Amino acid sequence: MNAPVPAELPVVVIGAGPAGLAAAAHLVERGIEPLVLEAGPVAGAAVQEWSHVRLFSTWGEVTDPVAEKLLAPTGWTKPESSTYPSGGDWAAQYLQPLADVLGNRVRTGAQVTGVSRAGRDRIVDADREAQPFVVHVQHSDGREERVFARAVIDASGTWTVPSPAGGSGLPALGEHAAAEKITYRVPDLKDPAVRARYAGKRTAVIGSGASAFTALASLADLAKADDGAGTKAVWILRRGISGSTFGGGTADQLPARGALGLAAKAAVDEGHADAVTGFRTEVIERDSGGRLVLIAEDGRRLDPIDELIVLTGFRPDLSFLSEIRLGLDERLQAPIALAPLIDPNQHSCGTVYPHGHRELSHPEQGVYLVGMKSYGRAPTFLAMTGYEQVRSVVAAIAGDIESADRVELTLPETGVCGGAGLFDAPEADQTDGGCCAPAPQLIQLGTAAPAEEGSAGGCCGA
Template sequence: MNNIEFKVVSNDCCTPSTTCGSESATQDGQLLEMKNDISELPVAIIGAGPVGLAAAAELAIRKQSFIVFESGSRVGHNIREWGHVRLFSPWQYNMDKAAQSLLHEQGWVSPSPDELPLGKDIVDKYLEPLAAHPSMNPNIMYNSKILAVSRKDTDKMKSANREKQPFVLYVETEGKTTRYEARAVIDASGTWGHSNPLVASGIWTEEERSVEEQIYYGIPELNSEHQTRYKGKRIAVVGSGHSALNTLLDLVQLKEADPSTELYWIMRKRKVEEAYGGEGNDQLEARGELGSRIHQLVSTGQIHVVTPFKIEQLIKDGHQIQIMGTMNGEESKISHIDEIIVNTGSRPDFSFLEEIRLSIDPATESTLMLAPLIDPNVHSCGTVRPHGQKELQHQEKDFYIVGMKSYGRAPTFLMATGYEQVRSIAAFLAGDLEGAANVELDLPETGVCSINNASASSGESCCSVPATQSTSCCN
C-alpha cells in the first residue's frame, strides 16, 4: 500500500518520495515502472481535512491506491483557523469508522464519544495521528495547490473516448507546477475561504471590498490582538446561524470587561426568536444551550437586535461605516459602526474545475442529484436522508465532490454525512457495488429548523455554521 505508482507526467519533481520522469518514478527507494492502464492509477483526493482523510482511509482499508493533495503545510489546515471554537456535536459524530480502524491498529486511544471537542482537538487528537499512519503518511502531499483538473489531452468540449482517458491534475508545489494522472478524483476541498458577502442580494460590491480592513469573515479568536481590535467599539454581527451566535457570545464576554462595547446583531429573519432554534428541544444539548444563552442576552439588552434588515450598501463615514438597507420594506440605516463580523455562510470554488463536466444545481450550487435532498428551504441537518456515490455522480465519470463543497451554498451539512459519502464512493471504486448502494446514517434531530423557514434559502438555517466551517456538528 505504501509503494503507490504515481503517474507523474511533468519533468519537474515536487514530492520528497518521488523522482519524476516521463516513464518511471522512484518511491521508498524502489523504481516504479509507469503503466498505461488507467485502472492502475491512484485515486486523487483534494484536501486533507476530515472528509478528505476519511476518503483516504476508506480507500486504504480496501487496498486502493490514492494520493492526497493538501494546499496547507499540515492536515486540517482550514480547521486550524477556527481551532478555538468548540463544536456542539460530540466526538461520536466527528470520526470516520475506517479512520478509527486504522488508528486502533497503532494503539490509538479514542476520545470519549460524548465529549465536545474544540476545532484544534479534531486536528491534534484525530487528524494528525491519522495522517501519520503508515498507510496514509507516504501518500499525502503538503503545500500542494490544485491549479486545474482535466482529462489527459482532452478538453471539456471533446467527448470521444473521454471516459477512457485518465484525469490530469496540475499541482503547484513550492513554485513548481507538476502534472499527476489519476483514475478518479475526489474533491474534498470544502468552502473555507470563500465567504458569502454581507449584501442581501449575494453580490460582492466594491463598497464592501473597500472597507475590508474593518470586516472579519468567520468567528474571530478574541486573543490579545482581537481584544484590542474590538474592545470598546461599536460592532455589527451579520448572520443568524450558529456561527453568529458563537461570535456574539465571545463578544459579550468582551463587553463585560469593557461596557462601552456595543453589539448590534443584524439578520434577515422575520423575528429574532427564529434564530434561537430548538433550545431545550435540541437533541444536541450544547447546541440547544447556545440558543438559550443568546435568548437571555437579547432579553437583558446586552445585544441590540436589528431584524428583518436586508443590507444593500456600505458607506465609509470617516473611520466608521454606515450600513444601508431596508427594514420591513422601508429604507433604513445603522450608523457609526466601527467593525463588522460576517457570518453569512460560504460558497464553493469551481475555478480549478473549468475543464470538468460538472453537474451542479443552479440554485444551491450543490451536486445536481443532491440538491432536492438538501435544499434548506425544505430540509434541516437532521432531515437529510443518507446518500452516497449514486447521488454524488457528475456527468464526468469517476469525478466526485464530497463534504461541505458537495452541498454548495446549502448550510445543512454534517461531518458524519461526509464520512458516509466517501465510504460509499470508496466502495464503488473498489468494485463493491452493493456496499456503495447501501448507505446508512444516524443523525441527531436538530430541534432547530422549520421546513417552512423561508429565510433558510439565504444561508441562515440551523446549520449556517458549516457554511463558514466554524463550529457545530455541521462541518
C-alpha cells in the same frame, strides 16, 4: 468499447480535512492507493483556522470508524466520546495523527489549480472515459506538477470562499474598501490582540447560524468582562425574529448546538446585542471619523459601527473544475440528485435523507464532490454525513456497488439547521416555525422573546 482507466493510478483526493482524510482511509482499506493534495501547510489547515471554536458535535460524532481502525495500531486512543472538541482539538488529536499514519500519501502545500481528462478539454467526447484524469498542482515552493489519476474525490470544502455582506449575494458597495474592519470568521476573543480589536467597540454581526450565535455569545462575554466595558453588538438579520430564530434549544438532540442558540438569545435578552431585522446590506460607507455605516437596500442607515463580522455562509470554489462536466443544481450548486434532499427550504441537519455515490455522481464519471463542498451553498452539513458519503463513494470506485448502495445514516434532529432559502419567503407562505418576519425594526427582545424555541432556523455548523 473504451478501455478502462488504468487501475494502478491513484485516486486523487483534494483536501486533507475530515472528509478527505476519511476518504483516504477508506481507499487504503480497499487496497486502492490515495494521493491527498492539501493546499494548506498542514493537514486540517482550514479546521485549524477556527481552532478556538468548540464543535456542537461530540467526539463520538466526528471521527470515522475506518480511520479509527487505521489509527489503532499506532497506539492512538479515541478521546472520550461524550466530550466536545474544539477545532484545535479535532485537528491535533485526530486529523494530524490520521495524516501521519497515511504518510507520504498526504502532500501539504499542494494547491490544485485544475482538473481535466488527459488530452480532452470539456467539449471533447471521443474516448473521454478511457482517459485518466490529469490534476494540475501548484506547490508552495513554486514547483508545478501534473498528476494522473483513476478518479478524483474533491473534499476541498468551502472555507476559502465566504459569502459577502451584500444582501444580493454580491459584495456590498464599499465592502472591499472597508476590508480592514471586516472579518468573515468567528474572531478568537481569547487572543489578546483580537480581544483588543473588539473590546469597548460597537460591532455588527451579519448572519443567523451557529457561527453568528458563537460570535454574539463571545461578544456578550467580552461585554461582561472587566476589560470589555462599552462592548456592544448589533445583530443584523435579513429576516425577522420568530420562535425558530435561535434553533432547537433544549429540544435539540445535539445539546451543545441547542445551548449555542440559547447563548445568543441571552446576549440579546441581556442587552448586550440589539437585533436589526429585515436588513439587507447594500452599501458600506464611512463616516467622518472612519467608522462604518451600513445602508440597506431600502435606504435605511444604521448608526456607525467600529467592526463588522460577516457570517453569511460559504460557497464552493468550482474554478479549478472548469474542464470537468459537473451536474450541479442551479440554486445550491450541489449535485443535481442531492440538491432536493438537502434543500434548506425543506430540510434541517437531522432530516437529510441518507445519500451516497449515486446522488453524488456527475456526468463526468469518476469525479465526486464530497463533504461540505457537496452541499454547495446549503448550510445543513454534519461531519457524520461526510463520512458516510466517502464510504459509499470509495466502495463505488472499488466496484463494490452492493456496499456503495447500502447507505445508512441517522442524524440528530432539530437545531440551527433550517435555511437561508426561507429568509425571503413571503409571510403568507410560512409554516409554523418558519420566518414570519415583522416589519423591519431595531429591537431588544427582553421579555418579548419568543416563549417557544422552534426546530427550524438558521445555518448548521461553523
